[in-house]
Amino acid sequence: MASEFYNRNIEHIQTYFGISETCAKYIYHRALRGRRSDEKHLPWTAKLQNALVIADKCLGVNWDRIRFGSEENDLLVHGIVINDMEDKVFRWVPEDVNKSNTVDPGWTTVKSKSSVKRARQKNKPAFTKIGIFA
Numbered sequence: 001m002a003s004e005f006y007n008r009n010i011e012h013i014q015t016y017f018g019i020s021e022t023c024a025k026y027i028y029h030r031a032l033r034g035r036r037s038d039e040k041h042l043p044w045t046a047k048l049q050n051a052l053v054i055a056d057k058c059l060g061v062n063w064d065r066i067r068f069g070s071e072e073n074d075l076l077v078h079g080i081v082i083n084d085m086e087d088k089v090f091r092w093v094p095e096d097v098n099k100s101n102t103v104d105p106g107w108t109t110v111k112s113k114s115s116v117k118r119a120r121q122k123n124k125p126a127f128t129k130i131g132i133f134a
Helices: 004-017 021-033 046-055 071-076 095-100 113-122 126-130
Strands: none
Touching: 004 021, 004 126, 021 046, 021 126, 046 071
16 A cells, blocks of 8 residues: 555645646656666656656657666657756646736846755755655
8 A cells, every 4th residue: 555655745746836746656656766766767866857758749659668778768669868858857737827826017026046955955846855856
């Protein structure tokens, strides 16, 4: 039986990236697997993570058929090339969220870099501890 910590992390990954539960579980376990070095080793990178997040929205991707170490070939079948992905973390964001983030041309509050850095560390999702990029 899965622990509450595990279930909460899977739910946070789903919500944060806008992906399915199956994809979130795959990413969670793949990030953990990226720490090992064996015959199925493929380093865990932002490019690989982005490819998996994008693959979740592709029609026909069967997460049960994608295997550790063969992701490059499995994703290539669907036209997703890991090396062509950006290093910037990608996530699916609902359109209504994008529309609400319009820039206000009014006054801007300037914050010191150190307070912004502390705020980022404090608000970092828990799943980043296992190696998932946020």
